[in-house]
Amino acid sequence: MDNTQTLTDQYPQVKEMMAKKPIFWKNPDYGKSADLPFSKEEIFDAVARWDRFAPFIEAAFPETANMHGIIESPLIRLDKMKQLFNQDHQTAIAGSLFLKADSQLPISGSIKSRGGIYEVLKFAEHVALTKGDLKPTDNYAILRSPKYKQLFAQYGVMVASTGNLALSVGIAASTFGFKTTVYMSRDAKEWKKAKLRASGVNVVELDTDFSSVIPKAREAAAKDDQIHFIDDEGSRDLFIGYAVAGVRLKKQLDDLNIKVDQNHPVVVYLPAGVGGSPSGVTFGLKTIIGENIHAIFCEPTHVPSVTLGMMTKLNNEISVFDIGLDGKTAADGLAVGRPSRIAGKVMRTLLFGSTTFQDPTIYKYEAQLMDTEHITVEPSAAAGFTAIERAITEVPDFNSENATHIVWATGGSMMPESERRVDHAKGEALLKS
Numbered sequence: 001m002d003n004t005q006t007l008t009d010q011y012p013q014v015k016e017m018m019a020k021k022p023i024f025w026k027n028p029d030y031g032k033s034a035d036l037p038f039s040k041e042e043i044f045d046a047v048a049r050w051d052r053f054a055p056f057i058e059a060a061f062p063e064t065a066n067m068h069g070i071i072e073s074p075l076i077r078l079d080k081m082k083q084l085f086n087q088d089h090q091t092a093i094a095g096s097l098f099l100k101a102d103s104q105l106p107i108s109g110s111i112k113s114r115g116g117i118y119e120v121l122k123f124a125e126h127v128a129l130t131k132g133d134l135k136p137t138d139n140y141a142i143l144r145s146p147k148y149k150q151l152f153a154q155y156g157v158m159v160a161s162t163g164n165l166a167l168s169v170g171i172a173a174s175t176f177g178f179k180t181t182v183y184m185s186r187d188a189k190e191w192k193k194a195k196l197r198a199s200g201v202n203v204v205e206l207d208t209d210f211s212s213v214i215p216k217a218r219e220a221a222a223k224d225d226q227i228h229f230i231d232d233e234g235s236r237d238l239f240i241g242y243a244v245a246g247v248r249l250k251k252q253l254d255d256l257n258i259k260v261d262q263n264h265p266v267v268v269y270l271p272a273g274v275g276g277s278p279s280g281v282t283f284g285l286k287t288i289i290g291e292n293i294h295a296i297f298c299e300p301t302h303v304p305s306v307t308l309g310m311m312t313k314l315n316n317e318i319s320v321f322d323i324g325l326d327g328k329t330a331a332d333g334l335a336v337g338r339p340s341r342i343a344g345k346v347m348r349t350l351l352f353g354s355t356t357f358q359d360p361t362i363y364k365y366e367a368q369l370m371d372t373e374h375i376t377v378e379p380s381a382a383a384g385f386t387a388i389e390r391a392i393t394e395v396p397d398f399n400s401e402n403a404t405h406i407v408w409a410t411g412g413s414m415m416p417e418s419e420r421r422v423d424h425a426k427g428e429a430l431l432k433s
């Protein structure tokens with residue numbers, strides 16, 4: 001991208017992004033009609049697949065027993081956090097505040113348990129139906145038998161990840177018995193690598209930044225047609241796995257008698273890295289819940305890759321490095337300089353807008369969430385809180401008493417205690433300063 005002048009002329013906010021200023025971008029195409037490359041049927045097909053696998057999951061992962069093998073997170077009301085937020089900010093939240101605690105999802109403790117595990121299930125089912133003698137009406141717990149383990153051992157699963165996708169794919173795939181390899185950059189968290197190795201996963205560490213890890217992994221996987229590569233930059237299965245959240249959240253809102261209509265908007269705040277998980281979730285929410293639920297993406301000022309791609313409509317053809325940013329952030333799930341091939345395109349008419357934040361603020365919210373609600377999330381997962389003030393001040397409808405704000409906490413319950421304490425201290429120092 002040698003023509004940043006043209007870009008900044010056409011999209012003045014690019015200039016603010018280049019200066020690393022926090023921005024609020026309102027999507028001019030929001031709500032227009034568009035042909036989407038995914039359908040509602042695909043979401044329900046995925047829900048049915050998760051249901052078929054529930055007996056397998058319940059048997060393989062005892063922590064899912066209370067949910068009978070369904071992997072879902074709680075929707076938690078944050079009254080104390082809202083009170084604290086309102087003391088700290090000029091504009092108070094008039095509506096109610098909730099946390100969608102994907103940080104507590106089984107297996108990876110992150111939103112990646114939605115997409116990553118779903119893609120592994122879909123691959124396992126394909127192998128078992130076409131190369132084994134599984135029937136869709138069978139109890140899928142039989143996939144734990146030695147016969148199927150031997151079958152799965154002839155196949156491989158590969159993925160490249162900054163951390164959480166590796167955990168979800170790695171643990172799920174190795175549980176089936178697939179030969180499982182994850183590619184990570186050397187700076188990925190040590191405890192995640194250790195956990196994967198303990199599950200029998202082959203962890204390949206590369207001494208490069210993350211953007212070159214995915215191509216390396218893709219290349220390795222392409223050499224062997226028995227290997228299924230999970231592509232965080234453009235997988236349809238990952239996307240649909242995330243979209244199932246729409247069905248699940250609808251039920252949770254119904255159960256809490258939370259209305260969603262023109263006078264009762266719901267605003268959902270989602271951190272974006274490559275853009276796959278927030279886009280898949282948003283597609284699910286818009287498809288299942290409709291026009292009165294609104295999604296806002298949150299990205300670091302140093303890595304606003306999805307925002308830049310969508311604003312300029314260049315999507316994955318532009319990276320944050322092209323506008324002179326360094327792509328560095330403490331929010332390691334969000335440190336992706338180039339967006340996914342599908343996210344921005346599918347989000348063109350579905351995303352309300354996006355915001356960017358300065359790194360330190362996420363530590364502040366992470367610490368406040370620990371202090372007020374005793375909930376642990378990782379830095380990336382606190383990003384949603386940074387967008388609320390901009391949203392309620394710039395969109396008056398969102399600051400009605402009838403509005404519901406949902407911060408999507410994308411990960412963190414499996415973070416070791418030592419790391420949790422370090423993060424808390426960082427947040428506390430900022431709160432005192």
Ligand SMILES: *Cc1c(COP(=O)(O)O)cnc(C)c1O
Pocket residue numbers: 110111112164165271272273274275276277278333334336378380381410411412
């Ligand atoms: C992966 C991840 C994200 C962002 O998801 P993308 O699909 O990369 O946009 C946000 N938070 C956490 C904790 C994650 O692991």
